[in-house]
Amino acid sequence: MLDALAEAADTVRGQEAAAVGVAAAGVIDPVTGTVTSATDTIRDWAGTALAAGLAARTGLMVACDNDVRAAAATEVAALSGPDGSLLYVSVGTGVGGAVAVAGRLLHGVSGMAGHLGHLPSPEATGLPCTCGATGHLEAIAAGPAIAARYAHATETTAGPLQRVAAYAGHGDPHAVSAITLGARAIGRAMGGLANAFGPERVVVAGGVPRIGALYWDALCEAFTAELMAPLRELRPVAPHVGHDAAVLGAAALTHTLPLHTPSTNGASR
Ligand SMILES: [Zn+2]
Structure with missing residues (x-):
């Protein structure tokens, strides 16, 4: 993976390139530059020295972060002022997220902050999660989870979410039920988090919300049902940056996160 990343960087770098920004799947610790936890989507990804390995291969300084958090950074810039707060969830093959408070994205211990897919969810009670626990949001709301729920209800083989x-x-x-259940689970969780953080902006990104109004309306209804009175005007919105959000966010990481140098493999600001 690191060899492939270095090769990709080499094909696009100009003479003026000074640093590499990486937005990667998994729990990424920007301070140590390592993948602190990951599912099997990328085999043996957990424990990878992402920043040091890429710095050594490219000879460039490297900043890295989780891909959803990097994408969310493009939304922080859209807040009304420098002290704004943001909740960001991305619903796709998994459920990722990010939380920005007072204009800063939270990273947390080992880069753990923002992994909203592993919130307990009443809709997911008893269902196994990719992290090894049961009853987490991702187990009912991720795209494959919705498709699996439909397949289970109809005793068919799980197909793509677009078919559902x-x-x-x-x-x-059964298809309506599987989709709206996943949507409501996300809406309810985000509504609860909104009460906890009082954000000015709540963004719902990823491929699953794009399947249509059925999903979006169920999500919004569940979200607003959770809100306390001071937040009653708050509504989730789609991201203002499209498919390029993670790439743009990755580039910006080099200005905001520790840079890992090729020579020392250590971090410096
Ligand atoms: Zn989990």
């Missing part, structure tokens, strides 16, 4: 969405569009009650 198409069935829902034709009124299949």
Whole structure:
């Protein structure tokens, strides 16, 4: 993986390139530059010395962070002032997220902050999660989880989420149920977090929310049902930056996070 990243960097770097920003899957600690935890989506990814390994291969300084947090950084810039707060969730093959308070994205111990997919969710009670626990939000709300729930209800083989969405569009009650359950779980969790953090902006990103109004309306309804009175005007919004958000966020990491140098493998600001 590091060899492939270094090769990719080499194909796009100009003479003026001074640093590499990496937005990666998994729990990424920007301070140590390592992958502190990861699922099997990328085999043996956990424990990888991402920043040091890439710095050694490219000869450039490297800043790294989780991909969803990097994408969320592009939304922090859209806040009304430097002290604004943001909740960001990305619903796709997994459920990731980020929290910014007073204009700063939280990283937490070992880069753990913002992994909203591993909030306990009443809708997911008893379901196994990718992290090894049970009952987490990701187990009911991720795209594959919605498809699996539909397959279970109809005793069929799980297919792509787009197929479930198409069935829902034709009124299949099991498809509607699987989609709205996942949407409500996200909405409820984000509403609760909104009460906890009082954000000015709540962003719902990722591929799953794009499947249509059925999903988005169920999410918004569950979200607003949780809100306490001072937040009652708050509504989730789609991200203002599209597919390039993680790439743009990765580039910006080199200005905001510790840079890991090729020579010392240590971190400096
Ligand atoms: Zn989990």
